[in-house]
Amino acid sequence: MDWREFESTIARFREDIRRAIQDARSESDLQDIRVRCFGRQRGFLREQFKRMADLPPDLRPRAGQLLNELKEWLEREIADRQRRLQETHLEERLKQERIDWTLPGTPYWRGAVHPIQQVRQAIEDIFLEMGYAVVSGPEIETDYYNFGALNFPPDHPARDMWDTLYIHGEWLLRTHTSPVQIRVMQRYRPPIRVIVPGKVYRHDEPDATHAPVFHQIEGLVVDRGIRFSDLRGTLAYFLQRLFGPACKMRFRPSYFPFTEPSAEVDMSCLLCGGRGCGACKQSGWLEVLGAGMVHPNVLREVRIDPEVYSGFAFGLGIERLAMLMFRIPDIRLFLQGDVRFLEQFRVDTWAFRDDVTS
Ligand code: DAH
Numbered sequence: 363m364d365w366r367e368f369e370s371t372i373a374r375f376r377e378d379i380r381r382a383i384q385d386a387r388s389e390s391d392l393q394d395i396r397v398r399c400f401g402r403q404r405g406f407l408r409e410q411f412k413r414m415a416d417l418p419p420d421l422r423p424r425a426g427q428l429l430n431e432l433k434e435w436l437e438r439e440i441a442d443r444q445r446r447l448q449e450t451h452l453e454e455r456l457k458q459e460r461i462d463w464t465l466p467g468t469p470y471w472r473g474a475v476h477p478i479q480q481v482r483q484a485i486e487d488i489f490l491e492m493g494y495a496v497v498s499g500p501e502i503e504t505d506y507y508n509f510g511a512l513n514f515p516p517d518h519p520a521r522d523m524w525d526t527l528y529i530h531g532e533w534l535l536r537t538h539t540s541p542v543q544i545r546v547m548q549r550y551r552p553p554i555r556v557i558v559p560g561k562v563y564r565h566d567e568p569d570a571t572h573a574p575v576f577h578q579i580e581g582l583v584v585d586r587g588i589r590f591s592d593l594r595g596t597l598a599y600f601l602q603r604l605f606g607p608a609c610k611m612r613f614r615p616s617y618f619p620f621t622e623p624s625a626e627v628d629m630s631c632l633l634c635g636g637r638g639c640g641a642c643k644q645s646g647w648l649e650v651l652g653a654g655m656v657h658p659n660v661l662r663e664v665r666i667d668p669e670v671y672s673g674f675a676f677g678l679g680i681e682r683l684a685m686l687m688f689r690i691p692d693i694r695l696f697l698q699g700d701v702r703f704l705e706q707f708r709v710d711t712w713a714f715r716d717d718v719t720s
Pocket of ligand 1: 674
């Protein structure tokens with residue numbers, strides 16, 4: 363074999379394979395081409411390297427160089443083609459699988475705000491607007507804060523107004539949020555305007571209107587010249603914001619050791635508008651709050667001079683208000699965590715995937 367024949371075989375192969383690479387439409391076409399070029403048994407390169415032996419020895423180095431160049435060229439061309447094929451493949455897929463951005467997303471359950479917390483937030487919002495601060499205190503209290511400082515005399519029957527859950531010694535679970543009045547007044551000087559949402563505990567037999575744990579919101583205002591009319595105005599405004607302008611209010615005299623005078627506050631029945639129904643026991647009124655003017659002894663206990671300052675306080679049960687607002691017949695439903703119950707009060711709880719990241 364002479365040089366010319368060797369060279370032209372290579373040139374022909376190069377031309378053939380160039381076209382084959384151009385015509386390749388798939389990865390498997392390219393694989394066939396690779397076998398043709400680099401195959402261990404009958405690959406072109408392998409055969410040509412063998413044929414070098416038929417060349418005169420002085421031409422063999424040039425032949426080797428030529429074959430190595432061919433090898434590199436082949437590798438480059440095949441890799442290029444492969445890249446090109448992958449790109450067009452992607453473009454075609456994108457064309458076929460075009461995304462419809464107008465399709466709705468997949469909604470998923472994001473949970474809901476518990477109805478008690480919804481009512482708590484609504485009440486907080488009203489008082490925040492009026493310049494009150496929202497504060498909290500401990501659920502485990504001492505006898506002093508829960509009773510003594512609030513002007514319950516030792517061994518006074520008023521301590522039995524609620525069945526207290528005692529822990530040991532002085533420690534108990536607070537029966538109301540009123541002890542936080544004392545903590546606030548120990549910490550801050552008047553003017554004071556706070557509301558105190560929180561859990562309270564009572565050793566009651568659970569039934570439709572009693573639960574061993576429930577929520578209250580306490581209110582306390584102390585300043586110079588605070589009068590009973592301020593209490594009335596504040597509560598009337600509050601009830602109308604929460605229940606609508608048609609809501610009426612009335613005060614009945616009552617007794618709490620920490621207020622004097624004390625009152626039980628009723629609002630006109632939500633369900634019958636005051637005409638009388640089962641919910642209000644035909645009276646047209648619903649009891650919703652306890653309230654009064656802060657007792658001078660309570661002010662003295664925290665070294666606030668009752669000759670200079672006066673205040674009012676009130677306390678309400680959130681469950682009771684929520685039961686009225688949502689017409690819930692049994693307080694125990696709030697504690698059971700039954701999704702079928704809770705789902706009925708959901709607001710803004712379905713969301714779409716994209717919300718998670720945004
Ligand atoms: N602490 C009372 C209770 O749990 C409610 C209450 C009544 C709070 C009168 C007050 C108040 O601040 O002035 O029944």
